[in-house]
Amino acid sequence: xxxxxxxxxxxxxxxxxxxxxxxxxxxxxxxxxxxxxxxxxxxxxxxxxxxxxxxxxxxxxxxxxxxxxxxxxxxxxxxxxxxxxxxxxxxxxxxxxxxxxxxxxxxxxxxxxxxxxxxxxxxxxxxxxxxxxxxxxxxxxxxxxxxxxxxxxx
Numbered sequence: 001x002x003x004x005x006x007x008x009x010x011x012x013x014x015x016x017x018x019x020x021x022x023x024x025x026x027x028x029x030x031x032x033x034x035x036x037x038x039x040x041x042x043x044x045x046x047x048x049x050x051x052x053x054x055x056x057x058x059x060x061x062x063x064x065x066x067x068x069x070x071x072x073x074x075x076x077x078x079x080x081x082x083x084x085x086x087x088x089x090x091x092x093x094x095x096x097x098x099x100x101x102x103x104x105x106x107x108x109x110x111x112x113x114x115x116x117x118x119x120x121x122x123x124x125x126x127x128x129x130x131x132x133x134x135x136x137x138x139x140x141x142x143x144x145x146x147x148x149x150x151x152x153x154x
Contacts, residue, residue: 004124026098032095040081043077046077047077054070
């Protein structure tokens with residue numbers, strides 16, 4: 001009997017490689033998202049620290065230039081926060097896209113693996129039937145030979 005051969009084995013191999021690459025892209029996108037969120041969190045801490053320092057100086061007799069400088073720094077931090085949040089949102093979109101792509105490829109791989117298992121089971125049944133046919137043939141030959149031997153001795 002022929003050995004088992006899955007006709008789509010090369011396709012399955014390519015799809016598995018693509019799945020691995022999609023998983024890698026997803027991990028990279030997740031790392032970028034985590035880094036962007038960490039940047040936003042760090043900037044939030046910096047803004048909170050500056051706000052606390054700003055609040056502690058309320059009512060003090062600082063000159064207008066110092067207040068203007070603190071206000072400009074707060075405005076720069078707000079702009080920086082907007083940019084970091086936009087970067088984090090973009091990273092989240094890229095992560096979602098990478099996840100969707102990986103899911104689609106994983107589904108294709110699972111479908112091919114399912115087909116492969118089905119074909120393997122069919123192949124195994126054919127092999128078992130062929131073996132049973134051979135055993136039946138051997139048994140029938142022995143039975144006939146035994147009948148002929150008993151007919152000749154009688």
